[in-house]
Amino acid sequence: MLYVERDKNGVIIAIRQTPNENTTEHKSIMDEELIDFLKGVSSEPWVQMLSLSDMGIIRIVEDLIDILIKKKIIISTELPLEAQQKLRERQQVRQKLENQNPIVDNII
Numbered sequence: 001m002l003y004v005e006r007d008k009n010g011v012i013i014a015i016r017q018t019p020n021e022n023t024t025e026h027k028s029i030m031d032e033e034l035i036d037f038l039k040g041v042s043s044e045p046w047v048q049m050l051s052l053s054d055m056g057i058i059r060i061v062e063d064l065i066d067i068l069i070k071k072k073i074i075i076s077t078e079l080p081l082e083a084q085q086k087l088r089e090r091q092q093v094r095q096k097l098e099n100q101n102p103i104v105d106n107i108i
Helices: 032-041 045-070 081-100
Strands: 002-006 012-016 025-027
Touching: 002 032, 012 032, 045 081
Parallel strands: none
Antiparallel strands: 002 012, 002 025
């Protein structure tokens, strides 16, 4: 989900990946109003839409890799060294966040 910020006339002026005091309304990446906003900002709205959805896809891929490793379909050492390091770093960060806030796993 994406969060939109509106001006006093109700027109979208910004899109954010996380809510704040100005962005409490959430929209789907395929919402027509959001697409119109992106068309006005750039001649490449579809590229921007893909970029905005990247964080969610990254989490899905990360979870998929974890499942494949747990089911012993792949072995983590079969992955390229750089991929192993990145996955390990994300696991460490996620673990630190989970220790501070138990519901963070549902967010990131």
